[in-house]
Amino acid sequence: MSLLKAEPSGAVKSLEELFAIASAMEHEAATRYAEIAVRMRLEGNPSLAEVFERLSADEQGHLDSVAAWSQSAKGQNPDPTAIRWKLPEAFDDEGVATTDPKLLSAYRALSMAVRNEERAFAFWSYVAAHAEAPEIQDAAEAMAHEELGHVSILRRERRNAFHAERRKLRAGPADGTTGKDLAALERHLADLLAPLATRVAPQDSARVKGFADEARRHAQELDQFPIALPGNLGRGTPPDDPVSLAELLTDLYLEAGDALRNEEALARVQALAGRAIIRLAWLRADLPELRRGEG
Numbered sequence: 530m531s532l533l534k535a536e537p538s539g540a541v542k543s544l545e546e547l548f549a550i551a552s553a554m555e556h557e558a559a560t561r562y563a564e565i566a567v568r569m570r571l572e573g574n575p576s577l578a579e580v581f582e583r584l585s586a587d588e589q590g591h592l593d594s595v596a597a598w599s600q601s602a603k604g605q606n607p608d609p610t611a612i613r614w615k616l617p618e619a620f621d622d623e624g625v626a627t628t629d630p631k632l633l634s635a636y637r638a639l640s641m642a643v644r645n646e647e648r649a650f651a652f653w654s655y656v657a658a659h660a661e662a663p664e665i666q667d668a669a670e671a672m673a674h675e676e677l678g679h680v681s682i683l684r685r686e687r688r689n690a691f692h693a694e695r696r697k698l699r700a701g702p703a704d705g706t707t708g709k710d711l712a713a714l715e716r717h718l719a720d721l722l723a724p725l726a727t728r729v730a731p732q733d734s735a736r737v738k739g740f741a742d743e744a745r746r747h748a749q750e751l752d753q754f755p756i757a758l759p760g761n762l763g764r765g766t767p768p769d770d771p772v773s774l775a776e777l778l779t780d781l782y783l784e785a786g787d788a789l790r791n792e793e794a795l796a797r798v799q800a801l802a803g804r805a806i807i808r809l810a811w812l813r814a815d816l817p818e819l820r821r822g823e824g
Contacts, residue, residue, distance in 0.1 A: 539614040540659045545607075547656070547668050548599040550616060552607035554649060555595060557620050559588035562642075565626050574630040580638050591675070619648045636694050639687035640776075646683055650676035688787075691780050712751035714767055714778055719744035721771045725816075733815070740808050747801060756785065756794050772812050779805040 541547050566581035599607045623641045625633065650673050657669035722741035726734045768774045782802035789795045 540661060541656050541665050541669065542613070542661075543611065544602055544664060544668060545599075545611040546613065547665060547672075548595060548603070548607040549609055549611040551595045551672060552592060552599075553609060553612065553616060554619055554652075555588050555592035558645065559585050559592055561620060561622055561626070562588060565622065568626065569630055569633075572630045574633070577630060577633055577635065577638060580635050584638075584642050587679075591679070594675075619652050620645050621648070634694055635690040636687060639683055639690050643680060643683045643687055646676055646680045650680060688780070688783065692784065692787075711756075711778070711781060712748040714774065714781075715744045715748040715751065717767050718771060718774050718778065719748070721769065721774065725771070736811065736815075740812070743804065743808070747804075754797070756789070756798055772809070772816055775805065775809045775812050779809045 541550065562581045562585035566578045566585060569575070569578035569581060596606050599605060621641075621644070623644070625638065625641055653669050653673035653676060657666050657673060660666035660669055719741045722737055722744065726738040726741060729737060768777065779802065782798055782805050785798045786795060786802055789798060
């Protein structure tokens with residue numbers, strides 16, 4: 530399933546239209562991030578305001594780059610009237626604009642930004658795949674490559690935010706946590722996925738059951754051969770949403786991979802991280818649709 534909420538309703542026919550679409554998308558993102566930043570400041574959360582101000586400035590920089598490319602290629606700024614069809618929704622603030630700032634974090638803000646860039650990447654990949662003219666395909670592929678670069682940068686920043694937030698949550702002695710904590714999270718994920726596998730279509734049931742079985746195998750492995758992890762994972766209640774829990778596990782494996790120096794343990798946690806990333810990608814893309822189709 531595509532990261533896009535809906536496929537574009539038409540094909541891009543000219544570079545003028547492509548630049549106009551890119552400009553509109555970057556402008557919306559820059560504007561929405563700026564609006565959220567203003568709200569964060571008004572409601573007394575300057576640190577988050579700075580995150581959204583930087584995101585808005587980044588999008589404004591992308592917008593300026595599109596304008597410069599349009600000037601270089603066509604001798605004019607992007608023209609909104611060149612867009613012939615309704616653009617699919619590529620930006621989603623995921624409720625951040627109305628959420629109580631006390632419930633937000635830099636990690637959540639950057640996670641939302643990552644997903645928006647991933648949607649933009651998916652959009653331009655779609656445009657490239659359906660382009661009829663080579664120059665449109667080349668330009669769309671260049672746009673997709675740019676968005677992929679943005680994803681990489683934001684994911685790195687999100688990892689830094691994750692590290693910072695985990696350090697704040699550490700309440701116990703810094704003598705390391707065992708993989709049994711991860712095992713409990715894997716078992717919780719299996720418990721969430723197993724009932725779902727009985728309620729979805731047969732062609733999807735096997736995949737969901739496979740992820741539940743895999744999570745139990747991960748838990749057994751971590752119980753039998755614990756991995757010493759840096760710091761303390763915290764003792765909060767784990768999320769009851771499978772996608773959120775799968776993302777938490779992915780980040781925990783990646784965090785462990787950043788810190789471990791023992792080659793054998795590092796190889797094991799990297800293998801776990803690789804499988805967790807594949808699992809997360811599928812659950813994030815397909816699970817919401819499966820839930821809508823239950824019953």
